[in-house]
Amino acid sequence: xxxxxxxxxxxxxxxxxxxxxxxxxxxxxxxxxxxxxxxxxxxxxxxxxxxxxxxxxxxxxxxxxxxxxxxxxxxxxxxxxxxxxxxxxxxxxxxxxxxxxxxxxxxxxxxxxxxxxxxxxxxxxxxxxxxxxxxxxxxxxxxxxxxxxxxxxxxxxxxxxxxxxxxxxxxxxxxxxxxxxxxxxxxxxxxxxxxxxxxxxxxxxxxxxxxxxxxxxxxxxxxxxxxxxxxxxxx
Amino acid sequence: xxxxxxxxxxxxxxxxxxxxxxxxxxxxxxxxxxxxxxxxxxxxxxxxxxxxxxxxxxxxxxxxxxxxxxxxxxxxxxxxxxxxxxxxxxxxxxxxxxxxxxxxxxxxxxxxxxxxxxxxxxxxxxxxxxxxxxxxxxxxxxxxxxxxxxxxxxxxxxxxxxxxxxxxxxxxxxxxxxxxxxxxxxxxxxxxxxxxxxxxxxxxxxxxxxxxxxxxxxxxxxxxxxxxxxxxxxxxxxxxxxxxxxxxxxxxxxxxxxxxxxxxxxxxxxxxxxxxxxxxxxxxxxxxxxxxxxxxxxxxxxxxxxxxxxxxxxxxxxxxxxxxxxxxxxxxxxxxxxxxxxxxxxxxxxxxxxxxxxxxxxxxxxxxxxxxxxxxxxxxxxxxxxx
Numbered sequence: 001x002x003x004x005x006x007x008x009x010x011x012x013x014x015x016x017x018x019x020x021x022x023x024x025x026x027x028x029x030x031x032x033x034x035x036x037x038x039x040x041x042x043x044x045x046x047x048x049x050x051x052x053x054x055x056x057x058x059x060x061x062x063x064x065x066x067x068x069x070x071x072x073x074x075x076x077x078x079x080x081x082x083x084x085x086x087x088x089x090x091x092x093x094x095x096x097x098x099x100x101x102x103x104x105x106x107x108x109x110x111x112x113x114x115x116x117x118x119x120x121x122x123x124x125x126x127x128x129x130x131x132x133x134x135x136x137x138x139x140x141x142x143x144x145x146x147x148x149x150x151x152x153x154x155x156x157x158x159x160x161x162x163x164x165x166x167x168x169x170x171x172x173x174x175x176x177x178x179x180x181x182x183x184x185x186x187x188x189x190x191x192x193x194x195x196x197x198x199x200x201x202x203x204x205x206x207x208x209x210x211x212x213x214x215x216x217x218x219x220x221x222x223x224x225x226x227x228x229x230x231x232x233x234x235x
Numbered sequence: 236x237x238x239x240x241x242x243x244x245x246x247x248x249x250x251x252x253x254x255x256x257x258x259x260x261x262x263x264x265x266x267x268x269x270x271x272x273x274x275x276x277x278x279x280x281x282x283x284x285x286x287x288x289x290x291x292x293x294x295x296x297x298x299x300x301x302x303x304x305x306x307x308x309x310x311x312x313x314x315x316x317x318x319x320x321x322x323x324x325x326x327x328x329x330x331x332x333x334x335x336x337x338x339x340x341x342x343x344x345x346x347x348x349x350x351x352x353x354x355x356x357x358x359x360x361x362x363x364x365x366x367x368x369x370x371x372x373x374x375x376x377x378x379x380x381x382x383x384x385x386x387x388x389x390x391x392x393x394x395x396x397x398x399x400x401x402x403x404x405x406x407x408x409x410x411x412x413x414x415x416x417x418x419x420x421x422x423x424x425x426x427x428x429x430x431x432x433x434x435x436x437x438x439x440x441x442x443x444x445x446x447x448x449x450x451x452x453x454x455x456x457x458x459x460x461x462x463x464x465x466x467x468x469x470x471x472x473x474x475x476x477x478x479x480x481x482x483x484x485x486x487x488x489x490x491x492x493x494x495x496x497x498x499x500x501x502x503x504x505x506x507x508x509x510x511x512x513x514x515x516x517x518x519x520x521x522x523x524x525x526x527x528x529x530x531x532x533x534x535x536x537x538x539x540x541x542x543x544x545x546x547x548x549x550x551x552x553x554x555x556x557x558x559x560x561x562x563x564x565x566x567x568x569x570x571x572x573x574x575x576x577x578x579x580x581x582x583x584x585x586x587x588x589x590x591x592x593x594x595x596x597x598x599x600x601x602x603x604x605x606x607x608x609x610x611x612x613x614x615x616x617x618x619x620x621x622x
Contacts, residue, residue: 084297085294085297088294088296088297088300089296089300091304092304100292100293100294100297100322101292101293101322103291103292103322103364104292104293105264105363105394106262106264106269106292106361106363106392106394107292109264109265109266109394110265110266110267110269112265113265113266113267114267150367151367154363154367154396157396157397158264158396160396161264161265161396162264165265
C-alpha cells in the first residue's frame with residue numbers, strides 16, 4: 001500500500017507516512033499556520049498529484065501558494081469556488097475547474113470526479129505522468145466556509161461521500177476546520193469522518209501542533225514554524 | 236409529451252414525459268449527471284415552450300455560461316421563452332424576510348408571478364438548496380401545484396446525499412410521476428455511470444438501469460461490451476459482422492481453405508440510441524486461455540450454437556457453464572435454422588443445461604433481422620439488470 005509522506009519529521013520517521021485512504025482533519029484557530037501546514041501536507045511529491053478545493057482563495061492564488069511550498073504546478077489541480085461569482089464566463093481546464101460558490105455541492109462533486117478521471121487517464125499534467133495508480137492528495141480549504149453555506153447534516157453527508165471516495169481511490173484527504181468557530185457537536189461530527197486529527201494552537205504568537213489517531217505517535221504538543229513548505233520543529 | 240432530450244430514454248418512457256407530470260432527476264454525488272436536466276430544458280425551449288428555471292445555487296450568467304458549455308450550444312435567454320430565479324433572488328428573499336419565517340411565502344409569490352407573467356409550461360428546479368432552506372415537505376410544496384400552474388410540468392434535479400431510502404420514500408408517497416436516479420458503479424466494469432428509471436406513474440414497466448456516456452454535450456446510453464461466444468463454426472464471426480456497422484475479425488485460413496477466428500471478432504454499432512461494442516471469442520478449445528480475458532467486464536453474453544450439429548453440444552455446455560459463473564444476462568442463439576436436421580429447443584435446453592429464464596432464439600446469422608432480435612433481447616435484459 002502506498003504511503004503518503006507528510007513532511008513532518010515526527011510522523012514520517014515513526015510511521016513512514018500516512019496509509020493510502022487516510023482522511024485527516026486539520027483543526028486550527030484563526031491566524032495560525034494551519035493553511036501553510038495544509039499546503040505542506042497537500043504538496044505533491046514526485047509521482048503524486050494534488051487537488052485543492054478552495055473556498056477562500058482564487059485558483060491563481062492557490063497555485064502561488066503551492067509554488068512557495070515547492071510544488072510542481074503541473075501536478076496540482078484547483079476546484080475554485082470563488083472566481084466564478086465575479087467572472088461567470090470563466091471556463092474549466094483540466095487543472096482548473098470552477099463552481100459559482102461553495103453552496104454548489106453538486107458542482108464540486110462533479111468537478112472532483114472529472115479531475116480524478118483526467119488524472120487516471122493521463123491527460124492531467126500536459127503529457128507528463130506520475131505513478132500509477134496515481135497517489136492523489138486532496139485538500140478542502142475549508143470545511144469552515146462550506147459550513148457557513150450549507151447545513152451541518154448536509155455537509156456531513158457530503159463529506160461522508162468524499163472521504164469514502166478518497167479511500168476507494170487510495171488517496172489522502174486533508175480537511176481544514178476552524179476550531180474556534182463551531183460548537184462541540186459540529187467538531188465531533190466532522191471528526192467522526194476522519195482517520196487522524198492534527199490540532200494546532202497558538203500561544204504567545206508561537207504555533208504548536210499535536211497529532212491524534214496514530215498508533216505509536218504520542219499526542220504531545222510540538223512547537224513549529226513553516227519555511228518554504230517545510231515544517232520545522234523547534235527544539 | 237415532453238421529450239427528455241435523450242431519445243433512448245424517451246423510448247423507455249413510452250414516448251417521453253406526459254405533460255403535467257412531476258419528474259425527479261436524482262444525482263448521486265460526483266456523478267456527471269447534470270446533462271439530464273439540461274437536455275430536457277434545451278428540448279423544451281427549442282420546442283418553443285415557456286420555461287421557468289429555479290437556480291438558487293448559482294447566478295443567471297454563470298448558469299447560462301455553464302449549460303452552454305456542457306451542451307456545446309450557447310443558451311441566450313433572449314432567444315427563448317425563459318424566466319429565471321437565481322441565487323441573487325434567493326439572497327434578496329433572505330434579506331427581506333430573514334431565514335425561515337415567511338421566506339417560503341415570498342418564494343411562492345415570486346414563482347406564481349413569474350408563471351403567470353410568462354405563461355410558464357415547464358418548471359425546472361434545482362432542489363438541494365431549497366431542501367436545505369425549507370426541508371422536504373415545504374421544499375416540495377414550493378415546486379408543486381400549490382405554486383405552479385396546474386397543467387405545468389415540473390422537473391427537479393436533486394443532489395441525493397441520502398441514498399436509495401430517500402428515493403424509496405418518494406416513490407411510496409407518489410411525490411413524483413417519474414424518478415430517474417443517476418449513479419455510478421464499479422461492477423461489472425471498473426467504473427461507469429448509469430441511470431435507473433426507479434418509478435413511472437404512467438408506465439407499468441420494471442425498473443431499468445442503463446450505463447451512459449457524456450458525448451458532445453449529449454447523454455448516450457451505452458453497452459461497452461457484449462461478448463458472443465460458442466463452439467467452432469457456430470457462426471460467431473458472421474453474427475458479429477451482421478450485427479455491427481464497423482468491425483473486424485482476426486482470422487486464419489487453414490490448408491483446406493477453411494477460415495477460423497484465432498484472436499477475436501470486434502464490432503461497433505449505434506442502435507436505438509445505444510452505443511454498443513461486440514466482441515466475439517474464438518471457438519476452438521485451444522484458445523480457451525483467452526476466454527477469461529475477452530469475457531472480463533462483459534455486460535451480457537450471447538452463446539451461439541450450431542443447431543444442426545449434435546457434436547458441438549458438449550462444447551456448448553462447457554462454454555455455457557463458464558459464462559453462467561459471470562452472473563450477467565445471457566441469451567442463447569441457435570444458428571443455422573435454414574439448414575436441415577435442426578435440434579429442437581427442448582433438446583438444446585436439456586443437453587446444454589439452459590434454464591427457463593434464459594431465452595433461446597432460433598436464427599440464421601445470415602439474416603440481419605434475426606441477429607438484431609437476439610441483440611434486442613439481450614439489451615433488454617441488460618437494462619433490467621440491477622448493478
